Amino acid sequence: MPRRNPLLALDAPVVPPSARSRAAQGLTAAAALGVFALQRCENCGAVQYPPRDACVECLSARLRWRAMERGGELLSETLIRHGQELYFRRRAPCRAGLVRLDVGPSTIVALHRACEGAPSRLRLRLALDKAGQALLIGLPEKDVPDMADDPIIRETTCAPRARKALITDAKTRVGRAMAEALVAAGAEIVWAGFAAPWKPSPHLEALRALGPVTPVPLDVTDESSVRELAGSIGGKVDILINTAEHHRPGTIASRSGIETARAEMEVNYFGLLRLAQAFSAALKARAADGEASSTAWVNLLSARALSNDPAHGTFSASMAAAFSLAQALRADLQASGIRVLNVFPGPIEDEWNALVPPPKLSPEALARTVVDALERGLEDVYPGEVAKDLIARFLENPKALERELAG
Amino acid sequence: MGSPVLTHLVSDIVAGRLRVVDLTHTLTPEFPPIVLPPEFGESAPVRIEEISRYDAGGPAWYWNNLSFGEHTGTHFDAPIHWITGRDQPNNSTDTIPLDKFIASASVVDCTCEAAEDADYLLTVSKLREFEERHGRILPRSWVLMRTDWSKRAGDPVAFQNFDATGQHTPGPDVEAVRFLIEERDVVGFGTETIGTDAGQAAHLRPPFPCHALMHGAGRFGLQCLANLDLLPATGAVLIAAPLKIRQGSGSPLRVLALVAA
Numbered sequence: 001m002p003r004r005n006p007l008l009a010l011d012a013p014v015v016p017p018s019a020r021s022r023a024a025q026g027l028t029a030a031a032a033l034g035v036f037a038l039q040r041c042e043n044c045g046a047v048q049y050p051p052r053d054a055c056v057e058c059l060s061a062r063l064r065w066r067a068m069e070r071g072g073e074l075l076s077e078t079l080i081r082h083g084q085e086l087y088f089r090r091r092a093p094c095r096a097g098l099v100r101l102d103v104g105p106s107t108i109v110a111l112h113r114a115c116e117g118a119p120s121r122l123r124l125r126l127a128l129d130k131a132g133q134a135l136l137i138g139l140p141e142k143d144v145p146d147m148a149d150d151p152i153i154r155e156t157t158c159a160p161r162a163r164k165a166l167i168t169d170a171k172t173r174v175g176r177a178m179a180e181a182l183v184a185a186g187a188e189i190v191w192a193g194f195a196a197p198w199k200p201s202p203h204l205e206a207l208r209a210l211g212p213v214t215p216v217p218l219d220v221t222d223e224s225s226v227r228e229l230a231g232s233i234g235g236k237v238d239i240l241i242n243t244a245e246h247h248r249p250g251t252i253a254s255r256s257g258i259e260t261a262r263a264e265m266e267v268n269y270f271g272l273l274r275l276a277q278a279f280s281a282a283l284k285a286r287a288a289d290g291e292a293s294s295t296a297w298v299n300l301l302s303a304r305a306l307s308n309d310p311a312h313g314t315f316s317a318s319m320a321a322a323f324s325l326a327q328a329l330r331a332d333l334q335a336s337g338i339r340v341l342n343v344f345p346g347p348i349e350d351e352w353n354a355l356v357p358p359p360k361l362s363p364e365a366l367a368r369t370v371v372d373a374l375e376r377g378l379e380d381v382y383p384g385e386v387a388k389d390l391i392a393r394f395l396e397n398p399k400a401l402e403r404e405l406a407g
Numbered sequence: 408m409g410s411p412v413l414t415h416l417v418s419d420i421v422a423g424r425l426r427v428v429d430l431t432h433t434l435t436p437e438f439p440p441i442v443l444p445p446e447f448g449e450s451a452p453v454r455i456e457e458i459s460r461y462d463a464g465g466p467a468w469y470w471n472n473l474s475f476g477e478h479t480g481t482h483f484d485a486p487i488h489w490i491t492g493r494d495q496p497n498n499s500t501d502t503i504p505l506d507k508f509i510a511s512a513s514v515v516d517c518t519c520e521a522a523e524d525a526d527y528l529l530t531v532s533k534l535r536e537f538e539e540r541h542g543r544i545l546p547r548s549w550v551l552m553r554t555d556w557s558k559r560a561g562d563p564v565a566f567q568n569f570d571a572t573g574q575h576t577p578g579p580d581v582e583a584v585r586f587l588i589e590e591r592d593v594v595g596f597g598t599e600t601i602g603t604d605a606g607q608a609a610h611l612r613p614p615f616p617c618h619a620l621m622h623g624a625g626r627f628g629l630q631c632l633a634n635l636d637l638l639p640a641t642g643a644v645l646i647a648a649p650l651k652i653r654q655g656s657g658s659p660l661r662v663l664a665l666v667a668a
Contacts, residue, residue, distance in 0.1 A: 196442075197563055197564050198439055198442070198563050198564045198566070198567030198568075198569055199442065199569065200569060200570070200571075219436075221452065221454070222436045222452070222454065223454075223456055223457075224436055224455070225436065225437075257448070259448050259449065259451070260448065260449075262451075263449060
């Protein structure tokens with residue numbers, strides 16, 4: 001990546017306008033998951049755009065969000081040379097197109113630079129823009145080389161390529177897999193955090209052999225350790241991936257005292273808070289720092305954060321706390337255009353899920369999912385079959401899921 | 408009526424005829440904690456969290472919240488710490504008679520042995536050899552095992568010295584512990600390492616003899632001591648009073664040694 005001229009002022013992060021109707025947040029919800037969804041009328045079958053409260057054909061209020069075919073026809077194109085909004089002024093000129101979707105409605109989309117002129121076929125993508133709101137993008141019908149180098153793709157994704165990432169705990173198999181996946185995705189530097197240096201870790205040792213990886217001392221339970229590392233590399237980190245986790249299985253009746261629960265909270269909840277306080281200011285400041293700007297914060301949470309799994313009672317509670325804090329972090333970082341990616345895996349293949357029957361998620365599959373989500377600019381990910389099942393049951397009927405998990 | 412002994416004590420300290428040696432490591436989050444296998448409960452580490460520092464949280468004052476397990480940093484083990492000492496009278500930090508906190512110390516130099524073998528076990532014959540040179544170990548005194556292990560404190564990996572079979576640090580063998588209790592009636596045993604027992608003491612019979620036997624006999628432990636190389640083999644007086652914690656099993660403390668200059 002070319003170096004920035006340090007004598008020139010750093011661009012201040014600016015985000016596009018973010019006001020949306022409540023109905024339009026349905027698009028945001030779909031974009032956060034990387035799904036292309038629109039409302040369809042349960043009464044007459046008409047697909048709706050823009051999102052609304054009543055069917056444009058029959059006025060029925062029974063509109064449901066459903067995944068849709070992504071194809072469409074570019075009818076006309078406009079080159080926007082000037083905009084009143086600060087965000088668009090900086091990015092002009094940019095291409096916008098009028099597209100008739102194969103599923104019915106017409107819409108205005110941002111055009112990828114490789115799209116042919118009208119009339120032509122294209123694919124639609126629903127993405128999150130810098131403000132965290134849904135944006136429709138028109139892509140060429142077939143992939144072209146360097147697809148991801150398009151400005152609109154760069155604006156809506158957080159690819160690790162040529163970026164510098166911090167993994168907060170690289171001593172576990174998850175941390176190692178995460179580091180290896182980032183290196184494979186072209187990260188320039190991967191700082192690999194390690195606590196308790198006297199406890200040997202084969203995973204950290206294996207990472208030392210990878211060129212872009214640099215081990216750095218970091219104990220998320222120790223504020224002075226977190227601040228010291230932030231003082232050293234905080235102004236360089238583009239992507240922070242919080243892999244630090246403390247997990248001891250067991251029901252709340254299986255232990256006396258709160259020391260284990262406290263240790264879980266110290267890492268899973270307070271650890272995230274310490275990281276947020278130490279690292280987010282520099283991350284926000286560099287959100288518009290050229291092509292390799294700071295871009296994302298990843299929290300490896302747990303599907304157990306959604307609804308308590310009593311066999312992992314205190315761990316679930318600590319992850320629910322971390323999930324809530326991650327929402328606060330997202331609200332804070334959103335104004336600068338930094339994406340917070342929350343990952344909710346089901347049971348991971350590790351020693352603390354040893355008694356959980358399969359299917360379990362391998363750390364390597366988890367790491368691939370995270371890198372894929374960064375490259376697609378997602379906000380919420382439920383990797384693995386168990387997590388997908390849990391979120392579906394949770395959204396359908398949270399009370400039923402609570403009862404089912406109580407077993 | 409004042410005591411001439413006390414008067415002399417203070418005047419000797421003021422005049423520099425007695426030196427005060429600090430046998431304590433600074434209490435920091437970085438100092439290595441005791442590590443148990445993960446299936447056991449863990450000691451909280453040392454944490455120092457700022458409440459205010461002449462800022463919005465307190466414009467004119469600086470102070471911290473401090474948290475730690477009872478067995479962190481340079482610390483004291485009370486008999487109640489071990490199951491064998493649970494029924495001893497006055498066995499916790501709040502009930503131990505105060506006079507036991509001030510005692511003379513014998514410093515047994517095991518630096519060569521520990522340098523050669525991290526798993527070195529102090530034996531009765533080593534203790535007898537010490538006594539031949541420096542005189543008999545006094546009743547109600549501390550025996551401190553000098554290994555210069557404290558000089559590793561800046562390197563937590565070397566200080567902890569773990570490998571795939573666990574921790575490798577020196578300590579006493581079973582017979583040496585028995586000898587110090589039964590034949591010499593010591594007040595306790597002190598080390599520079601993370602425990603009064605050797606790193607591999609789980610494999611001795613009984614396991615952790617310095618904990619099992621010393622505490623079972625109402626004796627104490629001191630660990631993570633520093634500066635033992637500044638003490639004479641005999642003649643130093645230790646002032647080692649733990650915090651008065653209700654039913655305390657131990658505590659970090661400041662260990663002072665008075666030494667003739």
